[in-house]
Amino acid sequence: MDRIVIAVDAMGGDHAPEEIIKGALAAVQEVEIKVLLVGKEEVISPFLRGTSSLPVEVVNALQVVKMSDPPTDAIRAKKDSSIKVAVELVKQGRAQGVFSAGNSGATLAAAMFTLGRLKGVDRPALAGIIPTVKGHAVIIDVGGMVDCRPLHLVQFAVMGHVFAKYILNIPHPKVGLLNIGEEPAKGNETVKKAYSFLQKSPLNFVGNVEGKDVLYHKADVIVCDGFVGNVALKLGEGVVEGLVTLIKQEIKNSILGKLGLFLGKNVLKNVFQRLDYSEYGGAPLLGVNGTVIVGHGRSQAKAVKNGIKMAARFVKQEVNVHLAKGLKEHEDLIGGGWRKLTEKLKEVVS
Amino acid sequence: MDRIVIAVDAMGGDHAPEEIIKGALAAVQEVEIKVLLVGKEEVISPFLRGTSSLPVEVVNALQVVKMSDPPTDAIRAKKDSSIKVAVELVKQGRAQGVFSAGNSGATLAAAMFTLGRLKGVDRPALAGIIPTVKGHAVIIDVGGMVDCRPLHLVQFAVMGHVFAKYILNIPHPKVGLLNIGEEPAKGNETVKKAYSFLQKSPLNFVGNVEGKDVLYHKADVIVCDGFVGNVALKLGEGVVEGLVTLIKQEIKNSILGKLGLFLGKNVLKNVFQRLDYSEYGGAPLLGVNGTVIVGHGRSQAKAVKNGIKMAARFVKQEVNVHLAKGLKEHEDLIGGGWRKLTEKLKEVVS
Numbered sequence: 046m047d048r049i050v051i052a053v054d055a056m057g058g059d060h061a062p063e064e065i066i067k068g069a070l071a072a073v074q075e076v077e078i079k080v081l082l083v084g085k086e087e088v089i090s091p092f093l094r095g096t097s098s099l100p101v102e103v104v105n106a107l108q109v110v111k112m113s114d115p116p117t118d119a120i121r122a123k124k125d126s127s128i129k130v131a132v133e134l135v136k137q138g139r140a141q142g143v144f145s146a147g148n149s150g151a152t153l154a155a156a157m158f159t160l161g162r163l164k165g166v167d168r169p170a171l172a173g174i175i176p177t178v179k180g181h182a183v184i185i186d187v188g189g190m191v192d193c194r195p196l197h198l199v200q201f202a203v204m205g206h207v208f209a210k211y212i213l214n215i216p217h218p219k220v221g222l223l224n225i226g227e228e229p230a231k232g233n234e235t236v237k238k239a240y241s242f243l244q245k246s247p248l249n250f251v252g253n254v255e256g257k258d259v260l261y262h263k264a265d266v267i268v269c270d271g272f273v274g275n276v277a278l279k280l281g282e283g284v285v286e287g288l289v290t291l292i293k294q295e296i297k298n299s300i301l302g303k304l305g306l307f308l309g310k311n312v313l314k315n316v317f318q319r320l321d322y323s324e325y326g327g328a329p330l331l332g333v334n335g336t337v338i339v340g341h342g343r344s345q346a347k348a349v350k351n352g353i354k355m356a357a358r359f360v361k362q363e364v365n366v367h368l369a370k371g372l373k374e375h376e377d378l379i380g381g382g383w384r385k386l387t388e389k390l391k392e393v394v395s
Numbered sequence: 396m397d398r399i400v401i402a403v404d405a406m407g408g409d410h411a412p413e414e415i416i417k418g419a420l421a422a423v424q425e426v427e428i429k430v431l432l433v434g435k436e437e438v439i440s441p442f443l444r445g446t447s448s449l450p451v452e453v454v455n456a457l458q459v460v461k462m463s464d465p466p467t468d469a470i471r472a473k474k475d476s477s478i479k480v481a482v483e484l485v486k487q488g489r490a491q492g493v494f495s496a497g498n499s500g501a502t503l504a505a506a507m508f509t510l511g512r513l514k515g516v517d518r519p520a521l522a523g524i525i526p527t528v529k530g531h532a533v534i535i536d537v538g539g540m541v542d543c544r545p546l547h548l549v550q551f552a553v554m555g556h557v558f559a560k561y562i563l564n565i566p567h568p569k570v571g572l573l574n575i576g577e578e579p580a581k582g583n584e585t586v587k588k589a590y591s592f593l594q595k596s597p598l599n600f601v602g603n604v605e606g607k608d609v610l611y612h613k614a615d616v617i618v619c620d621g622f623v624g625n626v627a628l629k630l631g632e633g634v635v636e637g638l639v640t641l642i643k644q645e646i647k648n649s650i651l652g653k654l655g656l657f658l659g660k661n662v663l664k665n666v667f668q669r670l671d672y673s674e675y676g677g678a679p680l681l682g683v684n685g686t687v688i689v690g691h692g693r694s695q696a697k698a699v700k701n702g703i704k705m706a707a708r709f710v711k712q713e714v715n716v717h718l719a720k721g722l723k724e725h726e727d728l729i730g731g732g733w734r735k736l737t738e739k740l741k742e743v744v745s
Contacts, residue, residue: 115580178640188575191583225538225625230465233541233622256629260637272583273623275575277630279606284634287610290528295665315645 048079048100051356052131052140055084056109057147059342065146066092068349073100078357081140083131106130112342116150120158128152132159135335142356144327146340146349149188153330160335163365165372169332170201171339172208173278174325177262183209186271187278187328193270195238199246204331205266206248207371212364221254221264223273326351329359331368336360398429398450401706402481402490405434406459407497409692415496416442418699423450428707431490433481456480462692466500470508478502482509485685492706494677496690496699499538503680510685513715515722519682520551521689522558523628524675527612533559536621537628537678543620545588549596554681555616556598557721562714571604571614573623676701679709681718686710
């Protein structure tokens with residue numbers, strides 16, 4: 046089998062291009078893949094001196110989508126941007142997957158316009174992989190899609206199920222709905238309707254999951270709209286970071302504390318390592334016709350490396366084949382498919 | 396001046412009635428107030444043996460609203476429930492404030508139906524007081540109101556502003572909108588419209604606040620709908636608790652870690668104390684015509700005590716007078732008042 050090729054947006058992210066390139070160079074030394082670094086050749090090349098033996102190539106792209114650019118406009122206007130070109134490499138078959146730590150909205154837009162969606166998916170979704178006290182769980186969506194309808198949440202649930210089953214190797218993933226209480230009657234209108242559909246679906250639906258239960262792994266897959274999911278994911282990160290800041294503030298006032306935390310630092314290091322996003326590298330965009338991993342804007346070399354490796358694993362394990370199959374399977378089980386479900390939903394809403 | 400009287404729902408909460416009564420007895424010994432314990436007299440009385448010198452009285456109420464009861468139905472059906480009777484004591488002038496750690500939806504419903512709303516408020520909101528690296532911030536709403544329109548978010552902003560100004564003593568509170576990005580164009584339709592109104596308002600509006608910035612105190616007042624706010628608040632709590640669990644898991648594997656954390660335990664204790672909800676006792680319900688503090692369902696004596704003391708402080712500092720004044724002030728400043736703003740909003744929406 047040929048080497049898997051991953052296109053990497055070398056210009057995207059707060060620490061681009063240096064940390065992105067470093068991460069790519071580390072990735073190709075750990076797994077048998079090839080990386081195409083997409084971006085301004087004159088900027089990238091100096092970082093590649095002395096690495097000519099490694100399977101890394103530069104693909105020139107003269108434009109850059111900034112973090113602050115409006116995603117859809119940027120993708121339309123900047124046809125020669127690194128992210129657009131990287132996604133096109135997949136479309137053309139020159140690469141099998143993409144990693145970008147740049148403007149995530151632009152990555153989503155480029156992926157949707159260029160690669161299209163899988164059958165049965167109205168809106169692709171970002172699946173955040175989060176650490177829990179028992180391992181990892183998936184939150185879907187974490188930033189792609191705001192203003193979701195119940196149908197979208199049901200699709201997210203199916204995609205999360207397939208992802209957890211085939212990639213995280215959980216045979217019967219527990220699927221939960223992020224909500225403000227455990228009872229079925231809780232929540233806003235969208236969530237209540239999604240609940241009633243999920244209850245009838247063949248998924249292993251465990252009901253509502255409250256914010257406090259997320260880390261306790263009440264479900265393997267936690268379904269929510271992109272607004273709530275994004276706020277929740279970033280809040281969780283912020284709380285972990287805030288705790289480190291608070292611990293540092295308190296240590297200043299305590300000699301015993303300094304000694305104690307010196308001795309106990311490996312314990313805390315292990316804990317925070319388990320909570321560190323860079324261990325996972327990025328959030329897969331599920332539902333597009335291709336492999337796309339969206340990295341954290343703040344990604345440094347380690348996160349980039351892990352994100353690229355995740356993209357390669359996705360390709361190798363044929364996630365999209367499983368996703369398409371899972372969506373189809375679920376369509377049959379629901380009886381009549383998505384179209385019928387959409388119509389049913391329209392009846393309920395009207 | 397007469398002693399401030401606080402009605403306490405003795406039957407509400409996971410640890411009712413014992414912890415509620417203990418908290419009430421502690422409160423009357425710390426501040427000069429009187430407490431009316433509302434609930435089943437035969438259940439409450441045994442806990443009051445030997446406390447006849449304390450300013451605590453029992454008000455008999457034979458029904459109990461359960462945590463799982465549908466709020467509005469329960470309040471309509473159970474006219475002699477402890478929470479309904481407690482709120483009525485305020486309406487009758489026999490008490491000036493209420494504390495309940497019971498079914499929060501039922502507390503909200505009882506307060507709205509019995510006490511009514513302040514002028515200029517369409518929906519009362521729960522203001523969660525959260526610890527940050529710099530002190531405290533207010534998140535409003537944290538569980539009262541889902542399916543909010545932009546107008547409601549603007550009202551929450553005004554109430555949060557008044558609360559932060561007059562109770563937390565912040566002269567010019569920074570008001571932020573919880574969102575998935577910093578740029579004005581980010582977020583769902585409701586949030587985007589709320590942004591444009593807040594930008595024109597005389598509040599000290601600092602723009603969008605992301606989940607990761609909440610603990611870093613980017614704003615004193617963080618505005619969001621009750622769905623997002625509730626998920627975020629509970630997730631934050633869960634992450635802090637989850638961290639404790641993870642630290643315990645890691646300590647098991649490390650002798651040095653055990654010793655270290657023994658020496659450093661005061662540091663961690665201080666940190667987690669700063670993050671402990673029971674230090675604040677509860678979330679004030681802002682916008683109803685009376686003082687109502689909603690305690691955490693899991694409240695133990697200490698949280699109950701602090702919640703009751705908060706209710707007394709609210710009455711003493713005449714928060715609702717300031718709220719009414721603040722809402723009025725803001726109404727004038729907007730020019731034409733809420734009615735006009737509502738109409739404007741309808742134009743935008745349609």
